[in-house]
Amino acid sequence: MTTAALELRNLQKSFGKTEIIRGVNLAVGKSERHAIIGPNGAGKSTLFNLITGRFPQTAGEVLLHGQNLAGKAPFEINRMGLSRSFQITNIFPKMSVFENVRCSLLWSMGYKYNFWSMVGRSRALTEGAEQILEQINLTNRRDLPAGTLSYAEQRALEIGITIAGGADVIMLDEPTAGMSHSETDYIVELIRTVTEGKTLIMVEHDMGVVFGLADRISVLVYGELIATGRPEDVRGDPKVQEAYLGAALEAEH
Numbered sequence: 001m002t003t004a005a006l007e008l009r010n011l012q013k014s015f016g017k018t019e020i021i022r023g024v025n026l027a028v029g030k031s032e033r034h035a036i037i038g039p040n041g042a043g044k045s046t047l048f049n050l051i052t053g054r055f056p057q058t059a060g061e062v063l064l065h066g067q068n069l070a071g072k073a074p075f076e077i078n079r080m081g082l083s084r085s086f087q088i089t090n091i092f093p094k095m096s097v098f099e100n101v102r103c104s105l106l107w108s109m110g111y112k113y114n115f116w117s118m119v120g121r122s123r124a125l126t127e128g129a130e131q132i133l134e135q136i137n138l139t140n141r142r143d144l145p146a147g148t149l150s151y152a153e154q155r156a157l158e159i160g161i162t163i164a165g166g167a168d169v170i171m172l173d174e175p176t177a178g179m180s181h182s183e184t185d186y187i188v189e190l191i192r193t194v195t196e197g198k199t200l201i202m203v204e205h206d207m208g209v210v211f212g213l214a215d216r217i218s219v220l221v222y223g224e225l226i227a228t229g230r231p232e233d234v235r236g237d238p239k240v241q242e243a244y245l246g247a248a249l250e251a252e253h
C-alpha cells in the first residue's frame, strides 16, 4: 500500500466543552486534488488549522507522507512540504510583486542553501521568483506594488507565494471567494496548472469550482465527514443532498 500524502486519523478538536471536529478520518493520495465542502460553521477552517499546526488537536493524528505532525510548529510543517494559503489576502501590498515571491522563496530556501555564496543564492532566488511569476501569469506585473494588482491578480500572487517553497502538498482556503465568473475561471485554470503532480486540498464554496477541479470530495457537516468519494458519487449521495448539496447547488442558480 502506498503512503497517503496526508492522512487524518480520528482527528478531534474541542474549544472548551464544545466539540468542533468530531473524529475525522481521511487519506488523501499523492497528486490528488481533494475538496472539502460543507455548510458554514461545519469546521472546515478548524480542520485546516489542525492540519497546518495552527491549533493543537484534542485527540487523533495528522500524518504528512506517513510522518506524524504531533507537536510540530506551523513553520516546521511548512518545511516538511505542506503549504497553505489564507482566506484573507496575505501579501505585502507595498512591496513589488517580484519581491513578494522572492521573499517567500528566501524563507523556504534560505535554510537549505545557507552554505551557498550570497551571489549564487541571490541569483537562484531571482531565477526562482521569475519562474513562479511566469507560472502565475504575472511577469508583466513584476515591478508593481502588489497592492495595486486587481483582486484576482492578488489571489494569483498569493497562490504563487503558497507554491514558492516547492511544497508538494498545497492547501487553499476558498481560492475563488469574492470573484466574478471570469475571474473564477481564470483562477481555476491557474490552480490546475500550478498543482499538476502535487497534492491539493481545498476548502471551497463554489460548487462549479469543486466539481470542475476535484478528483475526490469530502463533505464535512457538524465536525464529521458524512461522505468522501468521487464527485459523481458524492453528488448522488442522498445523505449529502439532504445535509448540504441540495441547498448549495440551488444557490448556484
Ligand SMILES: Nc1ncnc2c1ncn2[C@@H]1O[C@H](COP(=O)(O)OP(=O)(O)OP(=O)(O)O)[C@@H](O)[C@H]1O
Pocket (backbone or CB within 6 Å): 015, 020, 038, 039, 040, 041, 042, 043, 044, 045, 046, 047
Ligand atoms: N478559536 C475558536 N474558539 C471557539 N470556537 C471556535 C474557534 N474557532 C472556530 N470556532 C467555532 O467552530 C465552529 C466551526 O468554525 P469553522 O470556522 O471551522 O467553520 P467553517 O466550516 O470553516 O465555516 P465557514 O464555511 O463559514 O468558513 C464554529 O461554530 C466556530 O464558532
